[in-house]
Amino acid sequence: MNRRRAVGLGTAAVCALAGLIGYRAAAGAALPGLVRTPVAVVLLSADGRGLSVAQSGECLGTGQLRVRQPPSAVVLDFRTDPPSRNCTGGAQQTVWSVRLATPLGDRPLIDANGGDTGDGDPVPYFRAADLPDAPLLPPGFHHAYDAPGYLGTTSAGQWSPAASELFLAGTARLRLVVEYGPHWPDDWPAAAPILVPVLGHLARVGPGGIAWQQRDASGSVRSYALLADPPLPTAQLVSMADQLHLTRASGGGPVPGGPVL
Numbered sequence: 001m002n003r004r005r006a007v008g009l010g011t012a013a014v015c016a017l018a019g020l021i022g023y024r025a026a027a028g029a030a031l032p033g034l035v036r037t038p039v040a041v042v043l044l045s046a047d048g049r050g051l052s053v054a055q056s057g058e059c060l061g062t063g064q065l066r067v068r069q070p071p072s073a074v075v076l077d078f079r080t081d082p083p084s085r086n087c088t089g090g091a092q093q094t095v096w097s098v099r100l101a102t103p104l105g106d107r108p109l110i111d112a113n114g115g116d117t118g119d120g121d122p123v124p125y126f127r128a129a130d131l132p133d134a135p136l137l138p139p140g141f142h143h144a145y146d147a148p149g150y151l152g153t154t155s156a157g158q159w160s161p162a163a164s165e166l167f168l169a170g171t172a173r174l175r176l177v178v179e180y181g182p183h184w185p186d187d188w189p190a191a192a193p194i195l196v197p198v199l200g201h202l203a204r205v206g207p208g209g210i211a212w213q214q215r216d217a218s219g220s221v222r223s224y225a226l227l228a229d230p231p232l233p234t235a236q237l238v239s240m241a242d243q244l245h246l247t248r249a250s251g252g253g254p255v256p257g258g259p260v261l
Contacts, residue, residue, distance in 0.1 A: 034064060034079035039111045041161045042076070042125040043148035048103030050128075053078055054147045055094045065096035068112075074104060076123060077112040093166075095147050126163040130222070131178055136243035138236045140169035150177055150186075175227045176244075182213055182221040196234060198241045210237045214246075 043052040053065055053076070063080040078096070104125075111120035126148055134143070144166045162179035177185075185206060194205040203212035209227035216222055226237045 033081070034062065035082050036113055037063075037078045037080045038113055038121075039076050039078050039109075039123050041148045041163075042109055042123055043146060043163050044104060044125045044127050046127075046129045048105065049100045050097060051076070051100065051104075051109070051125075052095050052097040052146075052148055054149050055080060055096070063094060063096055065098050067098050067100065069101060073108050073110050074100065075110045075112050075120070093147060095145060124161040126161040126178070126180070128163065130216075131163055131165060132176065132224075133245040134165070134167070134176060134240060134243070135245065136240050137167055138169070138174065138232055138240060141167040141172075141174055142169070144168045150179070173229050174232065175225070177223075177225045177227065179223040179225075180220070181223065183223045185209070185211055185225050185227065194234075196238055198238055199244070199246070203238070203241065205234055210234060210241065212241075 037055070039053050041053075043054075044050070045052075051065075051067065051074070055063065063078070065079075066077045068075040068077070109123040109125055111123050113120040128146065131146060137143075146163060146165050148161075148163050150162050150164060160179055160181035160183065162177060164178075165176040167174040167176070184204070188204070188206040188211070195202045196205060196210065197203070198210065198212050199214070201212045201214050203210045208229060208231045209225060211223065211225040213221050213223050224241070226241055228237065
């Protein structure tokens with residue numbers, strides 16, 4: 001599977017949560033009428049140069065993501081239209097992307113919410129290299145795009161950096177979510193009544209999908225979830241999960257680790 005990564009300098013992929021509907025440019029000087037918008041999490045491309053942020057909501061309008069690159073940090077300036085009280089459109093997901101002149105390396109990401117000085121909050125990021133490849137998909141599904149965060153939800157439900165892969169089949173959608181740290185999808189029961197084997201681990205069966213946890217090569221726990229809307233048979237999700245290529249950030253082989261419940 002070839003994932004579509006950052007879409008270029010100052011561009012935005014505008015997507016309905018049911019599908020990809022186009023691209024819009026947003027480069028140059030700050031557009032008038034936009035307000036600074038906090039950045040919850042960034043998706044860092046595999047080559048270290050692409051930065052993507054996401055916004056979810058109804059009737060998403062114009063937005064812009066710009067970066068400043070002083071020697072010791074990368075400052076993100078994300079601006080969007082103020083929310084409209086008269087919006088009647090459906091839910092959308094917009095992914096804004098920029099490309100750095102050089103890889104991020106060990107430079108921190110800073111939100112420019114502190115003003116033009118750039119003295120803002122540090123921004124966590126998820127490495128795209130930590131997203132699995134999915135060679136086996138349920139019939140009719142194809143990969144649409146990747147986004148930072150827990151796709152389709154607000155950042156309030158996140159504890160650690162996460163990223164999502166979206167797969168579509170008409171209006172049906174399937175999300176593969178990976179999050180750093182031991183977490184479960186929102187609104188799932190504390191004790192799962194049904195467990196199924198996945199990649200040598202025990203996955204919980206919950207509303208609309210399956211979720212499991214396992215350790216990466218460094219011993220840290222990562223959380224995985226396959227969530228379908230409308231729901232898919234558990235057996236199909238297990239088959240897809242068993243074929244995932246979980247790779248290290250260096251592009252190595254499967255991530256080891258025993259069961260984590």
